[in-house]
Amino acid sequence: MPEYFSVEAVVLQSRPLGEADNLLTLYTREAGRFNAAARGVRKPRSHLVSLAQPFVHARLYLFRGRTLPGLAQGEVLQAFRGLRGDPALWAAANVVADVCQALTLSQEPNVSLFQLLLWVLQVLEATAPGFRQLRPSPAPEGAPGPPRQALVAQVQALSVFVLAALRILGFGPHCQDCVECHRPVTGEGAFGPAAGGLLGPECAGRDPSAIRLNAAAVRLLQTEDRAAAQLAQRSQSEGGLPEECGLQWPDPQSGVSATGGCWPEGAAVAQALCRFVEQQAERPLRSWSVWEQIALA
Numbered sequence: 001m002p003e004y005f006s007v008e009a010v011v012l013q014s015r016p017l018g019e020a021d022n023l024l025t026l027y028t029r030e031a032g033r034f035n036a037a038a039r040g041v042r043k044p045r046s047h048l049v050s051l052a053q054p055f056v057h058a059r060l061y062l063f064r065g066r067t068l069p070g071l072a073q074g075e076v077l078q079a080f081r082g083l084r085g086d087p088a089l090w091a092a093a094n095v096v097a098d099v100c101q102a103l104t105l106s107q108e109p110n111v112s113l114f115q116l117l118l119w120v121l122q123v124l125e126a127t128a129p130g131f132r133q134l135r136p137s138p139a140p141e142g143a144p145g146p147p148r149q150a151l152v153a154q155v156q157a158l159s160v161f162v163l164a165a166l167r168i169l170g171f172g173p174h175c176q177d178c179v180e181c182h183r184p185v186t187g188e189g190a191f192g193p194a195a196g197g198l199l200g201p202e203c204a205g206r207d208p209s210a211i212r213l214n215a216a217a218v219r220l221l222q223t224e225d226r227a228a229a230q231l232a233q234r235s236q237s238e239g240g241l242p243e244e245c246g247l248q249w250p251d252p253q254s255g256v257s258a259t260g261g262c263w264p265e266g267a268a269v270a271q272a273l274c275r276f277v278e279q280q281a282e283r284p285l286r287s288w289s290v291w292e293q294i295a296l297a
C-alpha cells in the first residue's frame with residue numbers, strides 16, 4: 001500500500017522525464033524544496049496536466065515512490081496564467097524560480113520564503129498585459145509606454161524579492177551604507193558581490209567584481225532594501241503578504257515609481273543582486289541571462 005501525503009506547493013520547474021513523465025521541482029510550505037514525478041503527464045488526457053505547469057500554486061497529494069514521490073492528484077489554488085502573458089514576464093518568473101532553487105537546500109522548510117514566493121508571483125502577474133494593474137493609459141509624448149512601465153515594475157519586484165529572500169535566509173547584502181567603511185553613500189557607488197554589498201566610490205576598487213551604480217541606482221538599491229526588510233519581517237506572520245507591501249507601482253504617466261523604480265537603473269540593481277546570488281550559490285543564474293536577452297533587447 002503506498003503511503004500518501006499532501007503539501008501546499010509552487011511548481012518551480014517542470015521538465016520532461018522519460019517517455020511520458022515530467023520531473024517537477026516543488027517549493028512547499030511543509031517540506032521546502034523537493035522533486036517529484038508526474039507520471040504519464042504527457043499522455044493525452046492526463047488528469048495531472050494542470051498541476052504540472054510551472055508556477056502553479058496547488059494543494060498536491062503525493063505517494064512515496066521508490067526513488068521519487070509521485071503526484072497522485074491535486075487542486076489548483078492559483079494557476080498564475082497571467083505570467084504566460086509575455087516573454088519578459090515569463091523570463092522574470094523563471095529568475096524567481098532559479099533564485100529560489102539556488103538559495104535553498106533540499107527539504108528545508110521555510111514558511112516565510114514560501115509566502116514571499118507567492119507574493120512575488122502575484123506581483124509579477126499583476127504586471128501582465130491587460131491584467132489588473134498597469135493598464136495602458138494615455139501617456140504624454142516622450143513618456144515610457146506601457147511595456148516599459150511593466151518592465152520597471154517587474155525588475156523592482158525581482159530585486160525586492162531577491163533582497164527579502166536573502167534576508168530571510170540570513171545572508172542579505174549590506175545596502176544602506178558602505179559595507180567596507182560604513183560611510184554613507186550619497187552619490188554614485190558600486191555593488192560588490194564578493195564584498196557583500198554597497199561600496200562607496202573610495203572603496204569600490206576593493207572588489208574586482210564590483211558593478212558600478214550611478215547615484216539613482218544607489219538610491220534605488222537602498223529603497224528596495226528597506227522594502228525588502230519590511231517584507232521579510234511581515235513574511236513571518238501567517239496569512240500571506242499583501243501585494244502592495246513595501247513597493248508601489250510605477251506612475252503610468254512618468255514610468256517612475258514612488259519607491260524610486262526607474263529604467264535602466266532598475267535593471268542594473270537587479271543584475272548586481274543576481275551576481276550576489278551567483279556568488280552565494282556558486283553557480284551562474286542562467287535564467288538571468290535569458291531575461292537580459294529578452295528585456296534589454
Ligand SMILES: [Zn+2]
Nearest residue numbers: 178181200203
Ligand atoms: Zn567605503
